[in-house]
Amino acid sequence: MKAEDATIGAIRGLLSEKLLVEVDSPEADLLKAGILDSLALIQLLVHLEERFGVKIALDELEIEDLRSISSIAQMVEQQRAIQGAARVPRNTVLPVNR
Amino acid sequence: MKARLQDLLTEQASRRADDAAIVFKGRATTYAELHESSNRLARALQDAGCREGDRVALLLPKSPDALIAMFAALKAGCMYVPLDCSSPALRLARILQICESRCVLAVQPTGGLLAEMIALGIPETTRLAWLDDGMAVDGDVAFTRRDADSLPPKDLDAIHTAADGAHILFTSGSTGTPKGVVITHANVLHFVDWAVRYFDIRPGDRLSGHPPLHFDLSTFDICGTIAAGAEIHLLPQELSLLPHRLAAFIRDSALTQWFSVPSILHHMAKFDAVQPHDFPSLKRLLWCGEKFPTPALMYWMQRLPRVAFTNLYGPTEATIASSFYRVPACPKDETTEVPIGEPCEGERLLVLDGDLQPCPPEIVGELYIAGAGLSPGYWRDEEKTAQAFIDSTHGRIYRTGDLARVGVNGMIYLVGRADTQIKSRGYRIELGEIEAAMHAIPGVQDAAVVAIDAGGFEGLAICCAYVGADLSPIALRRKLGQSLPHYMIPAQWMTLEQMPLNGNGKVARPRLKQMFLEQHAAHNAAVAPGVRA
Known part of the structure; x- marks a missing residue:
């Protein structure tokens, strides 16, 4: 599944406005270059939750969800689909991108 | 003791050829x-x-x-x-x-x-x-x-x-x-020889290989494992982002030793990644590289009452670690200060005044190290070597730049730094290196870099104030990224008409720090109240 351009663009915007990080392309590896460290990740998750109105649980994320802007966008869209489709009971474990 | 590091491997290869030495990705x-x-x-x-x-x-x-x-x-x-x-x-x-x-x-x-x-x-x-x-x-x-x-x-x-x-x-x-x-070779072998005995590392032990290989802590993981005939379980670097995955790694690999840096341990505590009586195989947990906040230490010790917790301390120049402190029991309150402890075997730690005379107990001085771990010096840099490694009445001593005091209990406590070197997320950073990189960027008229304790789990935050109206922080970050590793790039920025100066005409760093603390507080109040990590 490929994420929508609008989602990718919005995440790119969050990274540059909120985290002051400019990324060359949506596929660029955020982890290899150390761009996404643990502090930046927590800030990004807060901003993603605000911007997209989804709940993202750190303990359900996989490393590959965070590889690039593109994979983050996919993860956000999946969460949005799951959380929008049903009233999700609290503490339910949601499958993430797998 | 062996003569060379590779002799450790040669011996184990003949004693336990078919035993696992390294485990990576299964x-x-x-x-x-x-x-x-x-x-x-x-x-x-x-x-x-x-x-x-x-x-x-x-x-x-x-x-x-x-x-x-x-x-x-x-x-x-x-x-x-x-x-x-x-x-x-x-x-x-x-x-x-x-x-x-x-x-x-x-x-x-x-x-x-x-x-x-x-x-x-x-x-x-x-x-x-x-x-x-x-x-x-x-x-x-x-x-x-x-x-x-x-x-x-x-x-x-x-x-x-x-x-x-x-x-x-x-x-x-x-x-x-x-x-x-x-x-x-002798620097490493001395430490490893002591550590394998002190921590009782044995064949069958499973040690974490967590820090990157350019950190000297990894030398202990690797050479300690091989000296003891144990197994090293290498962690993919990226796993550090996800505290629950780190915990799963410790659990699934049935590690007996977990050696990490406080920022990671703090990260795991903040996100409650450790269950009560988690990691049943774990015997000891070690940390090094920076101060481990006592509340996070309490979190770990409460959950893992059977694990031995040891603080190690030592700069790269003195090889892996020079002192150790095994925390005897879970601290009673969050303000308890954890010392860096006492010297490892073959090492000496000295708290000295400006005349290189020992400070009395409880008096703050500069911390010097002598002993078997001392590096011969910096690669082809006699000047820097002579500045840091000093021949004195105490013998050859290394000036750490750390400020410390000896407690009445004989233990050594770290107090701060005598210069602008900082530790951030386990990385050792000279703020001067960042300033030098800033000054090399065309259009930057002036720049100063300070570190503030923002109260987060990441330790100190690097902040940069600069004069240069045409440059945005995002452009500067991009420029700096071409010459500095990512962990050195300032997180907070401030553009100024003029740098605040003190009476001597030098950058007023305390004033700058205060300005950044205020900016940080205002930012936190505005963004996502209640969702603070």
Whole structure:
């Protein structure tokens, strides 16, 4: 599944406005270059939750969800689909991108 | 005690050839494989012209191959120089120039970075070699993995002595140039010999390999494992982002020793990644590199009452660690101060005044280290070596730059820094190196870098104030990213008409810190109240 351009663009915007990080392309590896460290990740998750109105649980994320802007966008869209489709009971474990 | 680090491996390869030495991504590398592969690679290095004392740079992600390469370099009589594969090419090319590398070992995933380094200029004497099939680059390729694998696996003649350099670790330099700390075989062997006995590391133990290979803590993980005939379980670097995955790694690998840095341990505590009585195999947890906040330590000790918790302390220049403190019981309250403890065997820690006289108990002075761990000095830099390593009435001592006091209980407590070196997320950073990089950017009229304690789990935050109206923080971050590793790039920014100065005309750093603390507080109040990590 490929994420929508609008989602990718919005995440790119969050990274540059909120985290002051400019990324060359949506596929660029955020982890290899150390761009996404643990502090930046927590800030990004807060901003993603605000911007997209989804709940993202750190303990359900996989490393590959965070590889690039593109994979983050996919993860956000999946969460949005799951959380929008049903009233999700609290503490339910949601499958993430797998 | 052994004479050379590789002798540890040779002995284990004969005693327990088929036991696992390294476990990575579900695959075990046995002692025999590690020994024989490194013998083959050592021959390939010698065939490529590597001679005694030559520097072999490792542009390799943490992996069994990287460990094979370390031992191969030593067996070939060379020193290895582990490079940070997430650093920009400019900095890495500079390091190769400083150490005048004879060979650089790479793999396809780092090939792009190598190509960039070559384009920027690496020493002409440097030959390239691949630990896999490699790729086309503009340089003199000496061999690939296939060539090395065709060479005989039998032992090589011993070349080094204990006093020879085993590796060079590059750390941040205050004037903008990374400093290479030369570490000898004897430096490492002294620490490892003590640590294996003190921590009672045995065959069958499973040790974490968490820090990156250019951190000297990894030397303990690797050489401690091999000295004891144990297993090292290498963690993919990226796992540090996800506290629950780290916990799952400790659990699933049934680790008996977890050695990490406080920022990671704090991260795991903040996100409650540890269950009560988690990790039933774990015997000991060690940390080093910076101060471990007591509330996070309490979190860990409450959940893991059967685990021994030990704080290690020591700069790279004194090899892995120079002092230790086993926390006797979970601290009663969050303000309890955890000391760095007492010297490891063969080391001395001295708290001295400006005349290099010992400070009385409870009086703050500068911390100096003497003993078996002391590096011979910085690579081909007599001036810096003479400034930091001093011949005194106490013998040869290393000035750490840390401020400390000796408690009435005889334990040593860290108080702060005498200069502008900081620790952030386990990384040692000279703020001066960041300022030098800022000043090199066209359009920057003035710049000052300070660190503030923002109260987060990440330790100190790096802040940069600058004068230069045409430049945005995002553009400056991008520029800095070309010369500095990501962990050195300031997180907070402030553009000023003029730098605040003190009465002496110097940058008023306390005032700047205060300005950044206020900016930080205002930012926190505005963004996501209640969602603070």
